[in-house]
Amino acid sequence: MSAIEKLQAFLPDEHTAALVTSEINARYFTLFNYTDGAVLVTKHEAYLLCDFRYIEAAQKCASAEVTVVQFKKLYDTINDIILEKNIKSLMIEEETVTVARLAELRDCLSAELLSDSGLSRRIRAIRVIKNAREVELITKAQRITERALTELLNYVKPGVTEREMSVELEHLIHVYGGERIAFELITVAGANTSLPHGVPTDYVVRDGDFFTFDIGSVYEGYHSDMTRTFAVGHATDKMREIYDVVYQAHLQAAEKIVAGNTTADVDIAARDYIESKGYGAYFGHSTGHGVGLEIHEDPRVYKTDTTVLKDGMVITDEPGIYLPGEFGVRIEDMFLVQGDKAVDLALIPKELTII
Ligand SMILES: [Mn+2]
Structure with a gap:
């Protein structure tokens, strides 16, 4: 129909x-x-x-x-x-x-x-249920973002500012065919990574910083959404530990993106894991949301939401841990619900990467 x-x-x-x-x-x-x-x-x-x-x-x-x-x-x-x-x-x-x-x-x-x-x-x-054309457009928007980010990573090094990276990324998204950015790009580094929706500043990136990119493009009206957190130069043991907790939480949630499960199952998987590691207090937002003609649309992916996942839904899986004044980590991909194995719409690796 x-x-x-x-x-x-x-x-x-x-x-x-x-x-x-x-x-x-x-x-x-x-x-x-x-x-x-x-x-x-x-x-x-x-x-x-x-x-x-x-x-x-x-x-x-x-x-x-x-x-x-x-x-x-x-x-x-x-x-x-x-x-x-x-x-x-x-x-x-x-x-x-x-x-x-x-x-x-x-x-x-x-x-x-x-x-x-x-x-x-x-x-x-x-x-909330996307047809093949919509999935194709969302995926296309995602590929544009990925191409832009991959090129941008050549320039990310100590000495650049958050704002420079935001401007350059927006430019690259246009160069690679995006009609516009999907939302104000979040490119934050160092202590600013503890701000889940931080705004890029003139902060100068230093060796040993985390650098978080929460970014997306629009293609023929359809949005994409992805977050990657990279370490610049090196990562401390604590940075590695937190990154791994978020990464495992993201994977656990992804396993629950199965037709017939509820969005609460997805959120609880990520939340329980982060809580079990002692960082529950530092994960204060929901695990995800639907994406389509709007960057945030139904369904909500939260422990109190009872939406049953169905084939064709596209939702994000984006747990994070934010340590005020120190740093934060978030990892986000969009997933297409498809039977008992969701399709990850992103191709960029999620393991901790030092740039
Ligand atoms: Mn998102």
Whole structure:
């Protein structure tokens, strides 16, 4: 079933339609990236509504499943379809339609608005399972990041700054075909590695530092996410010990990425291992998250989350240990759920590497 067919299956009858106005969801269903329009999905049809600026590109690029309709006034065009198709009720996205937009929709549309239909939630649940094309795009984004990082590592040495490495990496991601960076790149070294979401500074890298890269690219709208922690010049015994605990936790969690397990099983595997080594207090975030058209999307990978893993989900596995004022280590890969052996979407080795 296509994504649109899954959404159509959610519609209770032929008199109810779904109005998708968030840009990301509109792109998801139409495969077309545009703004200021909407997607209207009825039980048997789907319409991509866009204005003059997008019409040519939409007709060329949008999914063959959608009928492209140009509007002068969006709400007039929606009303025309509502009337023609005898639509009585309209589901709207409860998580993204603002209060102001809701008032506007109420004023302008001639169907009853269903503001608590669970449409946003249902779309999140549909998006959580990636098809082959989506997996390919996520993987492509990952390869771009890997190529950029591999080249960057030639330049990482004592004397460079965190910020220089961030700027250079962003440049390389563009050079290798990324449309943009997936989030503000985290390139932190030395004591700054204890900040899970540290911002690159002018700190000058020294021999014996850890250098953490939490990085990702976007390719055709799809994100990638990876973290590697390298040692610059050499690593102390304590650095090696902490690295190994995180590495083993990452591997233990990866073993639990099996269809039928819950995301809690994955988180608990990493968390229990880190706790058993006495560092539980220094692992304060969840083990992972879904990745797709957004860098953080469903499911959450945390001990209280009961999502059952299914084939086609893409989640990260990213435990870490952060010792304030000293250093931190995080190792992260994206995994595709596939039966009882998840596919690691990253190719860059995870063993401790001295650069
Ligand atoms: Mn992540």
